[in-house]
Amino acid sequence: MRLLATIAVIAATAVGYVTAAEHRVLERIARCESHGDPRAISPHGTYRGKYQFAFSTWRSVGGRGDPARASAAEQEWRAALLLRRDGRHPWPVCGYR
Numbered sequence: 001m002r003l004l005a006t007i008a009v010i011a012a013t014a015v016g017y018v019t020a021a022e023h024r025v026l027e028r029i030a031r032c033e034s035h036g037d038p039r040a041i042s043p044h045g046t047y048r049g050k051y052q053f054a055f056s057t058w059r060s061v062g063g064r065g066d067p068a069r070a071s072a073a074e075q076e077w078r079a080a081l082l083l084r085r086d087g088r089h090p091w092p093v094c095g096y097r
Helices: 002-012 020-034 055-060 072-086
Strands: none
Touching (some): 055 072
């Protein structure tokens, strides 16, 4: 089962490689931030997508355009880059649940 989950993560993130451990952390963050909805937008529009990126944060990890319009795979890849760079700090509540 774990092998199948790893294969699914690799296949789902064709943009870049996300490890199984990163995927598990990011899935917990996504459930907390947006209920896993890649099209989610915060009430004031400041935070967008599955991982609730601010536009500036999205751009800092190479994203272009609106995070909520990017594919779920690209959002996961960009979130993994952010996680690698800054740890769980960009998600001050959901990163620590």
